[in-house]
Amino acid sequence: MSTVVGEMDQHDDHHHHAPSGVTRWLFTTNHKDIGSMYLWFSFIMFLVGGSMAMVIRAELFQPGLQLVDPHFFNQMTTVHGLIMVFGAVMPAFTGLANWMIPMMIGAPDMALPRMNNWSFWILPFAFAILLASLFMEGGGPAFGWTFYAPLSTTYSSDSTALFVFSVHIMGISSIMGAINVIVTIMNMRAPGMTYMKMPLFVWSWFITAFLLIAVMPVLAGAVTMVLTDKYFGTSFFDAAGGGDPVMFQHIFWFFGHPEVYIMILPSFGIVSAIIPAFARKPLFGYASMVYATAAIAGLSFLVWAHHMFTTGMPVFAELFFMYCTMLISVPTGVKVFNWVATMWRGSITFETPMLFSLAFVILFTIGGFSGLMLAITPVDFQYHDTYFVVAHFHYVLVSGAIFSIMAAAYFWLPKWTGHMYDEGLAKLHFWASLISVNVLFFPMHFAGLAGMPRRIPDYSIQFADINQIVSIGGFAFGLSQLIFLWVVIKCVKGGEKAPAKPWEGAEGLEWTVPSPAPYHTFDTPPDTSKTPPEAQDHG
Amino acid sequence: MSIRLITALTAMFPIAAQAQSQFNLTQGVTEISQRVYDLHMTIFYICCVIGVIVFGAMFWSMIRHRKSNGRKPATFHESVKVEILWTIIPFLILIGMAIPATSTLIAMEDSSESDVTVLVTGSQWKWHYKYFDSNVEYFSLLATQRDQIENKLEKGENYLLEVDRPLVIPTDRKVRFLITSDDVIHSWWVPDFAVKKDANPGFINEAWTKVDQPGIYRGQCAELCGKDHGFMPVVVIAKEPAEYDKWLAAQEEIQRKAKEEEQRLLAMSMDMTELMDLGEQVYLGSCAACHQANGEGIPGVFPALKGSPMALNDMEGHIDIVVNGKSGTSMQAFGNQLSLRELAAVITYERNAWGNDTGETVQASDVNAYMNE
Ligand code: HEM
Ligand SMILES: [Cu+2]
Ligand SMILES: [Cu+2]
Numbered sequence: 001m002s003t004v005v006g007e008m009d010q011h012d013d014h015h016h017h018a019p020s021g022v023t024r025w026l027f028t029t030n031h032k033d034i035g036s037m038y039l040w041f042s043f044i045m046f047l048v049g050g051s052m053a054m055v056i057r058a059e060l061f062q063p064g065l066q067l068v069d070p071h072f073f074n075q076m077t078t079v080h081g082l083i084m085v086f087g088a089v090m091p092a093f094t095g096l097a098n099w100m101i102p103m104m105i106g107a108p109d110m111a112l113p114r115m116n117n118w119s120f121w122i123l124p125f126a127f128a129i130l131l132a133s134l135f136m137e138g139g140g141p142a143f144g145w146t147f148y149a150p151l152s153t154t155y156s157s158d159s160t161a162l163f164v165f166s167v168h169i170m171g172i173s174s175i176m177g178a179i180n181v182i183v184t185i186m187n188m189r190a191p192g193m194t195y196m197k198m199p200l201f202v203w204s205w206f207i208t209a210f211l212l213i214a215v216m217p218v219l220a221g222a223v224t225m226v227l228t229d230k231y232f233g234t235s236f237f238d239a240a241g242g243g244d245p246v247m248f249q250h251i252f253w254f255f256g257h258p259e260v261y262i263m264i265l266p267s268f269g270i271v272s273a274i275i276p277a278f279a280r281k282p283l284f285g286y287a288s289m290v291y292a293t294a295a296i297a298g299l300s301f302l303v304w305a306h307h308m309f310t311t312g313m314p315v316f317a318e319l320f321f322m323y324c325t326m327l328i329s330v331p332t333g334v335k336v337f338n339w340v341a342t343m344w345r346g347s348i349t350f351e352t353p354m355l356f357s358l359a360f361v362i363l364f365t366i367g368g369f370s371g372l373m374l375a376i377t378p379v380d381f382q383y384h385d386t387y388f389v390v391a392h393f394h395y396v397l398v399s400g401a402i403f404s405i406m407a408a409a410y411f412w413l414p415k416w417t418g419h420m421y422d423e424g425l426a427k428l429h430f431w432a433s434l435i436s437v438n439v440l441f442f443p444m445h446f447a448g449l450a451g452m453p454r455r456i457p458d459y460s461i462q463f464a465d466i467n468q469i470v471s472i473g474g475f476a477f478g479l480s481q482l483i484f485l486w487v488v489i490k491c492v493k494g495g496e497k498a499p500a501k502p503w504e505g506a507e508g509l510e511w512t513v514p515s516p517a518p519y520h521t522f523d524t525p526p527d528t529s530k531t532p533p534e535a536q537d538h539g
Numbered sequence: 540m541s542i543r544l545i546t547a548l549t550a551m552f553p554i555a556a557q558a559q560s561q562f563n564l565t566q567g568v569t570e571i572s573q574r575v576y577d578l579h580m581t582i583f584y585i586c587c588v589i590g591v592i593v594f595g596a597m598f599w600s601m602i603r604h605r606k607s608n609g610r611k612p613a614t615f616h617e618s619v620k621v622e623i624l625w626t627i628i629p630f631l632i633l634i635g636m637a638i639p640a641t642s643t644l645i646a647m648e649d650s651s652e653s654d655v656t657v658l659v660t661g662s663q664w665k666w667h668y669k670y671f672d673s674n675v676e677y678f679s680l681l682a683t684q685r686d687q688i689e690n691k692l693e694k695g696e697n698y699l700l701e702v703d704r705p706l707v708i709p710t711d712r713k714v715r716f717l718i719t720s721d722d723v724i725h726s727w728w729v730p731d732f733a734v735k736k737d738a739n740p741g742f743i744n745e746a747w748t749k750v751d752q753p754g755i756y757r758g759q760c761a762e763l764c765g766k767d768h769g770f771m772p773v774v775v776i777a778k779e780p781a782e783y784d785k786w787l788a789a790q791e792e793i794q795r796k797a798k799e800e801e802q803r804l805l806a807m808s809m810d811m812t813e814l815m816d817l818g819e820q821v822y823l824g825s826c827a828a829c830h831q832a833n834g835e836g837i838p839g840v841f842p843a844l845k846g847s848p849m850a851l852n853d854m855e856g857h858i859d860i861v862v863n864g865k866s867g868t869s870m871q872a873f874g875n876q877l878s879l880r881e882l883a884a885v886i887t888y889e890r891n892a893w894g895n896d897t898g899e900t901v902q903a904s905d906v907n908a909y910m911n912e
Pocket of ligand 3: 760761765767769
C-alpha cells in the first residue's frame with residue numbers, strides 16, 4: 001500500500017519540476033527530454049558528417065591527389081552519407097516527433113515511454129561502432145552508403161561486420177520510434193481530435209512511420225545477407241554460387257526509395273505548419289495535402305528501380321519504373337501549389353522560420369525538377385552516377401530536409417526554451433546558409449552534365465573551376481552552421497521571455513501551453529471538440 | 540535569388556549547347572545521343588516554364604501580400620476546382636513527355652542486327668576488350684603518369700582521360716557491346732554515345748552505338764568499384780570502316796607475332812638487371828595500385844609484399860598466386876594479362892625489391908613450365 005502511495009507522490013512531483021543529474025537523461029521516459037536528446041544527438045552527427053564532407057571538398061578543391069588517399073576518400077563519402085541519412089536527418093525528425101506530436105494531439109506523453117528511452121539510447125552506440133570502424137586495420141566501410149555487393153561482400157575489409165551491426169541497431173531504433181509514433185497517434189488523441197483535424201505534421205509523421213515499419217526490415221535483410229555472403233559462405237549476391245549482384249540493388253532500393261520519402265514527408269508537415277502561421281491564413285487544401293502525402297507514400301513503393309536504369313533491366317521494366325516515377329511528381333506538385341496558394345493574399349511576415357520554409361519550397365522544388373529529369377530513363381543513362389545526381393539529392397536533402405529542420409527549430413525554440421532566439425543572428429544564419437548552399441550545390445549540376453562521375457577523389461582538369469567554386473561554397477556552408485549552434489545555445493541560456501504563443505498566426509494545441517512547455521503537459525486532455533484549439537486557455 | 544539563378548541558367552544553356560562547353564550535356568556523335576540531348580533540353584525547358592510560373596506566383600505574393608504593406612489576410616482555404624486543375628495539367632504535361640521518352644528508350648534498347656561485336660570486361664581497375672570474329676583482345680589501362688596525379692608533374696590535357704590502348708570501332712556501322720565484369724560492378728560510359736551500362740560480374744549486358752564522325756571519345760567508369768574507381772577511363776577511337784578493317788588486320792598480325800616471339804624467347808634467359816627493370820615497369824603498371832609502389836600494401840585490404848613470407852620463401856606459391864590469382868579476393872589472375880617474360884620479371888622483382896633480397900631469378904621458362912604442369 002505504502003509503496004503505491006509513495007509512487008503516486010513521486011509522480012505528483014513530476015508535475016512541477018524535472019529530476020536532475022545524469023540519471024535524468026539516462027532513465028528519462030519524458031517525451032520532451034527524449035526529444036531534446038534526439039535533437040542534440042542529430043546536431044552532433046550533422047557536425048561530424050559535415051566535417052567528413054569538408055574533407056571530401058578539400059580533397060576535391062583541386063585536381064590531383066593532395067590530402068587523402070583514394071581508399072580513405074571512399075570511406076569519407078560512405079560514412080558521410082550514412083551519418084547524414086541515419087544520424088542527422090532521421091533522428092532530428094524523431095526528436096521533433098517526440099517533442100511535438102504529444103503536444104499537438106493533446107496527449108500527456110508518447111504511448112510507449114520506456115521503449116522511447118531505449119530507442120534513443122541505442123543510437124549513440126550504433127554510431128560509436130560505425131565511427132570506431134574507421135580506425136580498424138583496412139579502414140571503415142568504403143563501398144558507398146548504398147553498399148552494393150560484391151564490393152561490400154567479397155571485396156570489402158573486415159569493418160563490414162561492424163557496419164552491419166551498427167545498421168541493425170539504427171534500424172531497430174527507427175522501428176521502435178515508428179511504432180511509438182503510430183501507437184501514440186492512434187490511441188492518445190484528445191477528445192474531438194479526429195484524424196482529419198490533426199495538424200499536418202502529425203499526419204505526415206503518421207504516414208512516415210508506416211513507411212519506416214515497412215522498409216527498415218528490408219534494410220535489415222539486406223545487411224544480413226551481406227554479412228552471410230561475406231562470412232558464412234552464402235551466395236545471395238554472388239553469381240558463382242547462383243546468386244545475383246543486381247538482386248542486391250533491388251532489395252536495397254526497395255528500402256532506399258521509401259527511405260528518401262521518410263526523409264522528406266515530415267518536412268512537408270513542418271512547412272505546412274509554418275507557412276500558414278506567417279501568412280496568417282489557413283493552410284490551403286488541408287484534405288488534398290493529406291491525400292497527396294498518402295499517395296506519395298504509396299507510390300514510393302513502385303519506383304525503386306529508377307535508381308537502377310543502367311543495370312540492364314528489360315525495356316518493359318524500365319518503362320514501368322519511368323512512368324511511376326513521373327507520376328509521383330503529380331502529388332508532389334500538388335503540395336507545392338498548395339503552399340503557394342496558402343501564401344496567396346495572406347498577410348506575410350518574414351521571421352526566420354518562415355524564411356527557411358520559403359527557401360525550402362523553392363529549393364526543394366528545384367530538386368524536384370532535377371528528379372523529374374532523372375526520371376526520364378533515356379536521359380538518366382547520361383545523368384546516372386554523375387554529379388547531377390549528387391546535386392539533385394542534396395537539393396532535396398540539404399535545402400529540403402535540413403532546411404525544414406532548421407525552420408522547425410526556430411519555430412518551436414521559444415516553446416522549448418521559454419526564450420526568444422536572437423532574430424538578428426538567426427537571419428544571418430539563414431542568409432549565409434541560403435547563399436552558400438546554392439554556391440555549393442548548384443554548380444554540381446553543370447559538373448554532372450559535363451560528365452563528372454560521382455564518388456571520385458580526382459577529376460580531369462576541365463572540372464577544376466567548378467569544383468573550386470563548389471568547395472568554397474562547401475566551407476562557407478559548413479561554417480554557417482556554427483552560427484546556428486551559437487543561436488541555439490544563446491536561446492537556451494536566456495533571452496527575451498517567450499509568451500505562450502509567440503507567433504501571431506500560429507495555430508495548434510502546442511501554443512495553448514505556457515513557454516517553456518511544462519515538464520508534463522495535457523495530463524487531462526483538452527477537449528478540442530468544443531472550442532477551436534487557439535481559443536483554449538490551458539496555462 | 541532563385542529566380543535569378545533560373546534565368547541565368549536559361550540564358551546559359553543554349554550558349555553552352557552550341558559551344559559544347561563544360562556546362563551542359565554533350566549532344567554526342569550518334570543519332571541516339573542527339574535524341575537524348577533533345578529530350579534533356581525539352582524536359583529542362585518544361586521545368587523552367589513551371590518554375591517561372593510557380594516561383595513567380597510565390598515572389599509576387601511575397602512582395603505584394605506582406606503584412607508591412609498593410610495587408611489583411613484572406614480566409615479562403617479550399618477550392619476543389621483549382622485543385623483538380625493543378626492535378627490534371629501536370630499529368631497531361633507528363634504524358635506529353637513520356638511519349639518521346641518511350642520511343643527513344645525502345646530505340647536505345649534494340650541491339651539487334653549489329654555489324655561488329657566487342658566484349659567489354661571490367662576488372663579492378665581496367666577494361667578488357669575482345670573483338671568477336673577475330674583474335675584481337677587486349678587490356679586498356681589508365682595512361683596518366685603517377686607523378687601527374689601526385690602533383691609532381693604538370694597535368695596534361697587529357698589528365699585521367701587517357702589510356703594505353705583505346706578501343707577502336709568503325710564509324711557508320713552498328714557496334715554491339717557485350718558488357719561484363721570479373722570482380723565488382725563497374726559501369727562502361729561514353730557520354731558522346733549516350734551509352735552507360737553496368738558491368739555485372741557473372742552476367743552480360745548489351746548496349747550498342749553507331750558513330751557518325753571519326754574521332755576520339757572519352758568517358759569513365761561510372762560505378763563505384765573500389766579504391767581506384769576514379770582512375771579507370773574509357774577511350775574509344777572511331778575510324779572509317781576501311782581504316783578500321785586495316786587496323787584490325789594489323790592487330791591480329793601483331794598479336795599472332797607476339798605469341799610466336801614469346802615462344803622463341805622462352806629459350807633465352809634474362810639476367811637480373813633486365814628482369815628487375817622490366818619487373819619494376821610491370822609492377823608499377825599492374826600491381827602498385829593495390830600493393831603500393833613501396834610494396835607495403837594497405838594493411839587489412841591489400842597485403843604487403845615487402846617481407847612477405849611468400850615472396851621470401853615460397854617460390855611455387857608466389858608463381859601460382861600471380862598466374863592464377865586467388866578467387867574470392869581482389870587478387871586477379873595475371874596469367875592471361877601479362878606475357879611470360881613480364882610474369883617472370885614481376886615475380887623476380889617482388890622477390891628482390893624493397894629489401895626482399897632473395898637473389899633468386901625467375902625465368903619465362905619457369906613460369907611456362909609451371910603453367911603447363
Ligand atoms: C520530386 C520527386 C523526386 C523524383 C522524381 C526523384 C527521382 C530520383 C531519381 C530518378 C534518382 C536516381 C538518379 C540516378 O541514380 O540516376 C534519384 C536519386 C536520389 N534521390 Fe530522388 N527524386 C525525388 C525526390 C527525392 C527526395 C524527396 C529525396 C530525399 C529527401 C531524394 C533523394 C535521393 C537520393 C539520396 C538519391 C541518390 C541515390 C544514389 O545514391 O544514387 N529524392 N531521385
Ligand atoms: Cu528513388
Ligand atoms: Cu568504377
